[in-house]
Amino acid sequence: MKAKVTVRKFDAVIVGAGGAGLRAAISLSEAGLKTAVLTKVFPTRSHTVAAQGGVAASLGNSEEDHWHWHMYDTVKGSDWLGDQDAIEFMCKKANECVIELEHYGMPFDRLDNGRIYQRPFGGHMSNFGEKPVRRSCAAADRTGHAMLHAMYQRNLKANTQFFVEWMALDLIRDAEGEVLGVTAMEMETGEIFAFHAKATIFATGGSGRIYRSSTNAFINTGDGLGMAARAGIPLEDMEFWQFHPTGVAGAGVLITEGVRGEGGILRNSAGERFMERYAPNAKDLASRDVVSRAMVTEINEGRGCGPNRDFVLLDITHLPPETIMKRLPGIHEIALQFAGVDALKEPIPVVPTCHYQMGGIPTNYHGQVVVPGKRTQNEIVPGFYAAGECACASVHGANRLGTNSLLDLLVFGKSAGETAVDELKKSTQAHKELPADAFDRTQERLHRLNTQKDGASVHETHLAMQRTMQKHAGVFRFADLLQEGVQRIIEVQRDVQRTEIRDKSKVFNTARIEALELDNLIEVAVATMVSAEARKESRGAHVRDDAPDTPEHPNGRDDTHWLKHTLWYKDPDGTGCRLDYKSVTLRPLTVDTIALKKRAY
Amino acid sequence: MTAEPQRIRTEKLRWHSRRALLELDLVLQRFWQRQPDILGEGQAAQLERLLALEDHDLWDLLSGRRASTDPALRDMVARLRQPAGN
Numbered sequence: 001m002k003a004k005v006t007v008r009k010f011d012a013v014i015v016g017a018g019g020a021g022l023r024a025a026i027s028l029s030e031a032g033l034k035t036a037v038l039t040k041v042f043p044t045r046s047h048t049v050a051a052q053g054g055v056a057a058s059l060g061n062s063e064e065d066h067w068h069w070h071m072y073d074t075v076k077g078s079d080w081l082g083d084q085d086a087i088e089f090m091c092k093k094a095n096e097c098v099i100e101l102e103h104y105g106m107p108f109d110r111l112d113n114g115r116i117y118q119r120p121f122g123g124h125m126s127n128f129g130e131k132p133v134r135r136s137c138a139a140a141d142r143t144g145h146a147m148l149h150a151m152y153q154r155n156l157k158a159n160t161q162f163f164v165e166w167m168a169l170d171l172i173r174d175a176e177g178e179v180l181g182v183t184a185m186e187m188e189t190g191e192i193f194a195f196h197a198k199a200t201i202f203a204t205g206g207s208g209r210i211y212r213s214s215t216n217a218f219i220n221t222g223d224g225l226g227m228a229a230r231a232g233i234p235l236e237d238m239e240f241w242q243f244h245p246t247g248v249a250g251a252g253v254l255i256t257e258g259v260r261g262e263g264g265i266l267r268n269s270a271g272e273r274f275m276e277r278y279a280p281n282a283k284d285l286a287s288r289d290v291v292s293r294a295m296v297t298e299i300n301e302g303r304g305c306g307p308n309r310d311f312v313l314l315d316i317t318h319l320p321p322e323t324i325m326k327r328l329p330g331i332h333e334i335a336l337q338f339a340g341v342d343a344l345k346e347p348i349p350v351v352p353t354c355h356y357q358m359g360g361i362p363t364n365y366h367g368q369v370v371v372p373g374k375r376t377q378n379e380i381v382p383g384f385y386a387a388g389e390c391a392c393a394s395v396h397g398a399n400r401l402g403t404n405s406l407l408d409l410l411v412f413g414k415s416a417g418e419t420a421v422d423e424l425k426k427s428t429q430a431h432k433e434l435p436a437d438a439f440d441r442t443q444e445r446l447h448r449l450n451t452q453k454d455g456a457s458v459h460e461t462h463l464a465m466q467r468t469m470q471k472h473a474g475v476f477r478f479a480d481l482l483q484e485g486v487q488r489i490i491e492v493q494r495d496v497q498r499t500e501i502r503d504k505s506k507v508f509n510t511a512r513i514e515a516l517e518l519d520n521l522i523e524v525a526v527a528t529m530v531s532a533e534a535r536k537e538s539r540g541a542h543v544r545d546d547a548p549d550t551p552e553h554p555n556g557r558d559d560t561h562w563l564k565h566t567l568w569y570k571d572p573d574g575t576g577c578r579l580d581y582k583s584v585t586l587r588p589l590t591v592d593t594i595a596l597k598k599r600a601y
Numbered sequence: 602m603t604a605e606p607q608r609i610r611t612e613k614l615r616w617h618s619r620r621a622l623l624e625l626d627l628v629l630q631r632f633w634q635r636q637p638d639i640l641g642e643g644q645a646a647q648l649e650r651l652l653a654l655e656d657h658d659l660w661d662l663l664s665g666r667r668a669s670t671d672p673a674l675r676d677m678v679a680r681l682r683q684p685a686g687n
Contacts, residue, residue, distance in 0.1 A: 142657055145655070337684055
């Protein structure tokens with residue numbers, strides 16, 4: 001039986017209430033537009049809370065700085081895959097967005113003279129890569145949290161309507177390709193609604209839960225990406241994921257690099273300090289990518305630890321207990337809670353851990369979703385916008401700089417909101433009529449899930465997906481593993497299409513929500529695996545064993561063939577996929593192109 | 602409270618255990634794996650109060666960085682802090 005759908009009308013519907021969604025909502029509500037924000041969890045429990053580092057802006061409060069230098073760092077960090085028009089736009093807008101946030105009440109740390117305090121952060125330099133610069137604006141170690149609170153309060157004042165504990169299910173698109181809203185489920189009742197809107201903005205965050213080891217919270221299930229893919233929108237550059245070398249194996253919680261700084265040693269199953277072979281001078285203090293690659297090589301060559309030989313050990317047992325408790329106070333507790341080991345006596349199991357998604361729903365710097373069309377490679381999808389980690393503007397390209405993620409969500413959340421306001425004000429037309437098949441996809445998915453017999457377990461299928469991604473498309477990639485990975489992930493996808501839940505109740509049915517989330521995660525996982533297998537070079541965070549550093553291709557990068565964005569499309573019948581590519585925008589808005597060169601620090 | 606409202610209350614708490622920070626997700630997931638399907642009245646009330654906290658404040662309690670000033674919550678905090686296998 002088809003689920004009943006109640007239609008509600010708004011000028012704009014925003015999916016997600018993290019930083020990007022809240023910022024977009026401010027622009028829309030303050031312009032007097034009727035704006036709905038749908039969110040699975042209470043807004044201030046969005047994953048933006050976990051961002052500690054700060055937000056980058058060339059305010060120059062402590063020393064000379066310039067948006068052009070910030071732009072240079074971002075292009076270089078992206079390994080030249082970032083679009084230079086979007087990067088110029090973001091870096092130029094940074095100061096305005098940070099000051100605006102200050103006016104919303106964000107409690108930034110201050111200098112004695114009252115200006116916003118700024119601290120240095122990896123990759124941010126002055127004078128086109130000359131020396132580190134203080135560019136990050138923070139609120140102690142709770143920057144993301146403070147940012148969400150300030151923006152949530154501002155939204156309440158502006159009468160944004162929040163739908164808390166609602167899960168968006170599918171995008172509504174008509175025959176012309178125009179986006180007319182979303183379907184959604186109210187968790188408290190299990191009832192299905194359609195949010196019919198003139199503007200639909202996705203701000204659903206990252207999808208890091210596709211990996212077994214991920215720093216992402218459980219809510220990061222790529223809902224926006226799954227909905228977009230099912231509606232025929234491509235996903236851009238999904239092969240690029242940022243990893244951190246030392247997450248607790250099986251949990252993902254980060255062990256700070258400070259542990260190796262204080263003398264922590266990485267060991268394999270033979271107890272060998274293997275970093276001596278890979279980086280004889282820096283050893284355990286080598287850069288993140290070198291350490292991650294060495295760890296994966298040890299595991300792949302059979303020198304991993306544990307029953308499945310799938311992690312290595314971080315040993316601090318030789319350090320005096322008082323040093324550990326004084327300099328690394330949180331580590332003892334984290335090891336005990338998440339690895340079940342007393343780090344004073346036993347080494348901690350660690351693996352490279354997924355942290356941030358560079359790819360996403362393709363947009364221009366106005367926050368409008370763009371797809372290749374008959375005339376250009378970036379034709380606007382009417383009525384559809386995306387911002388933050390779920391979107392690919394693309395400012396991070398192949399690798400994101402620290403503190404640029406909070407900036408991304410502020411700048412493009414604002415940009416998407418303001419563009420939607422302009423578009424809505426230009427048109428006096430009423431809501432376009434919903435097509436007859438507007439709810440079909442959602443109703444079919446729910447019906448399938450409610451009636452599935454002898455199906456696959458959601459939990460087991462989720463685990464199979466995560467293990468496949470970790471093994472076959474992790475931080476260091478191998479041609480044979482990727483090829484095998486494509487076959488494996490398609491097998492997992494078949495299981496996702498036949499998941500079964502025992503509990504069919506309607507009220508706060510977590511099992512149903514998790515099955516619907518898995519429908520989204522699997523699209524991201526397949527997109528990642530297929531895109532990674534196809535890109536036969538190393539660039540930024542995508543590092544292949546068969547594309548090594550050579551004089552012809554420094555760092556394995558091959559600009560002749562691969563200076564282009566990947567676009568992954570799900571086939572409309574839901575069983576296959578295809579790849580396409582589009583060129584990188586190398587021309588900035590007002591300044592000269594930052595010319596291609598080797599990325600070296 | 603009769604069984605059905607208490608079951609719904611439990612389900613609601615299960616969803617409210619989805620947090621912004623991975624550390625909390627993991628600790629709470631472990632708690633639910635050890636629990637019966639429906640929480641008792643006392644446990645549900647304590648958990649409700651803890652889950653109403655901001656994520657960083659809750660993690661301060663659960664990581665032992667700070668002790669709860671409310672004796673009524675100490676039992677639940679201790680239960681949540683039990684490492685795996687205990």
